[in-house]
Amino acid sequence: MSLRKIWTAIRGASNEGLEAVADSQSLRILDQELRDAKQELTNCDQNLTKIMAKRKLASNKVDALQSDIDTYTQHAIAASEKGDDALALECAERVAELEGQLSAEKEIMQSFLNSEASLKTNIAKAKSNVRHMEMQIDQVKATESVQKAQVAVSSSNIGANSNVKTALDSLERIKAKQQQRSAELAAAEELASEEDGGALDAKLKKAGIAPGASASGSDKLAQILAAKKG
Known part of the structure; x- marks a missing residue:
């Protein structure tokens, strides 16, 4: 065998070894990235819970303000019907003030609603991607294990066939x-x-x-x- 062929064989074996190491490292990297992604999703779920809680509080505040507006509106009507225009005006001013607060709170609540909806959509997509990646990694690992077992069995069969032939000859x-x-x-x-x-x-x-x-x-x-x- 020429030196060139020997060198080519050595290079081929070396490349196969490097590829095997790189593949093994790639699986480890993917496992770590998968763990990191799951941790981030856990954090996202916690943040989503906080936003949902704040949205709930904003919604409660909107309901309370709307109730106060309805109450003072009725007070203004009642005072006006009794001829107490000053009290009716004071109630009307209170209604106007509450409506300003209500408008601001509704904007805040809508902002929380938008964030909540956006986060839910993104988290659902991320979880789907993570599950898909996890499935692929598990499939690659399972296939690798099966192929290693097949190689081992094939090698054993070759050795066993040789041993059986030797035994039969004996x-x-x-x-x-x-x-x-x-x-x-x-x-x-x-x-x-x-x-x-x-x-x-x-x-x-x-x-x-x-x-x-x-x-x-x-x-x-x-x-x-x-x-x-x-």
Whole structure:
């Protein structure tokens, strides 16, 4: 292999290692950003709660001012009907003053309402984005774990297949040795039998000459008939 090819292989392995480190760091960065985003959303929820409380107080104040305006309006009418113009005028001036306060409070309440609506919309979008990001991160992590498991299993299968083949080869060698040993033992028994005359006796029995030989059917019938006549 040329030096250029070796250098290219080294560079490729180095780049793969750097990419793996970068990917791992990217997931850590995303996890941290996700935690930061969730904390910010918690803060947003708290701020929204405060704005809603202030809007509620402003709304209550608007209702109270409107009630006072209605009350002093009725007082002005009642004083005028009794002919007490001075008291009626004083009540009317109070109504005018309260209406000024009411107008200001309504603007404040509307401002809180606008902020509340805007925050709710933005928080809902942010929470949706966070959930989507969290889902993607979980999916990437799950896929990474599954692929690592698949690689491990594939590597194990390769190793297991190799081990199984080696074991089968060993088994065949053992069987061959056993067959060879069985043949050697049979040959040894045959040789021993020939040496002590066993082979000759076996031939005589087979021929029906030696004692213990199995009689044929016709021989046995002759024996039975002979015994009957006697």
